[in-house]
Amino acid sequence: MEEIEAFVPEGYEVLDFERADLNNDAQKDVLLILKSLKEEEAMEEEVLRPMLLLIRSFDRGLKLAAQNNKVVYCYRCGGTLGDPYIRTAVKGKYFSVEHYGGGGLFKFSKIVTFKFDEEKDHWLLHQDGSEYFELNPNSGDNAEAIVKTGERILTRNDFGTVRFEEYDIYQASN
Numbered sequence: 001m002e003e004i005e006a007f008v009p010e011g012y013e014v015l016d017f018e019r020a021d022l023n024n025d026a027q028k029d030v031l032l033i034l035k036s037l038k039e040e041e042a043m044e045e046e047v048l049r050p051m052l053l054l055i056r057s058f059d060r061g062l063k064l065a066a067q068n069n070k071v072v073y074c075y076r077c078g079g080t081l082g083d084p085y086i087r088t089a090v091k092g093k094y095f096s097v098e099h100y101g102g103g104g105l106f107k108f109s110k111i112v113t114f115k116f117d118e119e120k121d122h123w124l125l126h127q128d129g130s131e132y133f134e135l136n137p138n139s140g141d142n143a144e145a146i147v148k149t150g151e152r153i154l155t156r157n158d159f160g161t162v163r164f165e166e167y168d169i170y171q172a173s174n
Contacts, residue, residue, distance in 0.1 A: 003062055004032060007052055011037055015049060015072075020090035022123070023055055023065075023116050030054040030062060031088055031095060039075040047074050049085070051097070053123065053164065066123060070168040071097055071112060079103035084110075094126060107133040112172075114164055125162035128172050129153040 004017060015035040022029040032052040039047040049072040055065040078084030078101030086098040093116040100109045108130065115126040132150040154172075 004030060004054070007032060007054060007062070007064065008034060012050075013037055015085065016088060018088050018090050018095070020095070022053060022090070022095065023121075024093055024118060025056075027056040027058075027060075029056050029065075031090065033072055033085070033088065035075070042076075047076075049074060066164050068165050068167060070170060071164070073099050073101070073110070073169060077101065079106075081107070095123075102133075105135040107135070109133075110169070112167070112169060114167075123164040125156070125159060125164070125167050127153060127155050128159070 004014065008014060012034040015033040017033065018031045019028045020031065021027060022031065030052075032054055034050045034052070036042070036047050036049075039049075048069040050067055050069045051071045052064055053066040054062040057063050073084045075083050078099070080103030081101045084099040084101035086100050089096045089098065094113055096111050096113040098109070098111050100107070102108050110131075111127075111129045112125070113127040113129075114123045116122070117124045130150075130152045134149050
């Protein structure tokens with residue numbers, strides 16, 4: 001943890017982190033998500049949450065390989081359900097950032113997946129998926145209460161080549 005703390009600027013703390021081989025070199029790298037110490041009290045909606053890809057160099061130290069401040073939804077972006085960030089999942093050359101939020105009768109989920117491209121030696125957007133749900137107010141607490149109203153799964157065929165640093169979850173949501 002001490003090694004990770006070196007990448008946490010003043011005014012921030014660790015929201016989440018995952019240790020995994022992010023660039024297929026058989027070394028444990030780190031996906032690090034930060035949050036502002038003041039995000040819960042801030043009135044503006046978009047207090048950004050930086051995500052850092054920290055790669056272990058051959059001398060065993062971590063170095064910043066890439067950063068994106070707009071890949072994790074803000075604390076207030078989940079509506080009345082609260083913080084929409086669920087987790088970051090890593091599998092092989094892929095990592096996904098998962099969200100869930102909404103309020104009242106409307107709910108949403110969003111999963112954004114990146115893949116390490118060995119040719120480009122970088123992480124590229126692989127898939128951007130969203131689902132939208134509405135609750136049927138007359139169903140009570142049973143399975144029929146949830147009605148899926150929409151799903152959008154975009155792939156590289158839809159958005160082309162998007163580097164990790166270039167992705168903007170707020171633009172992609174529109």
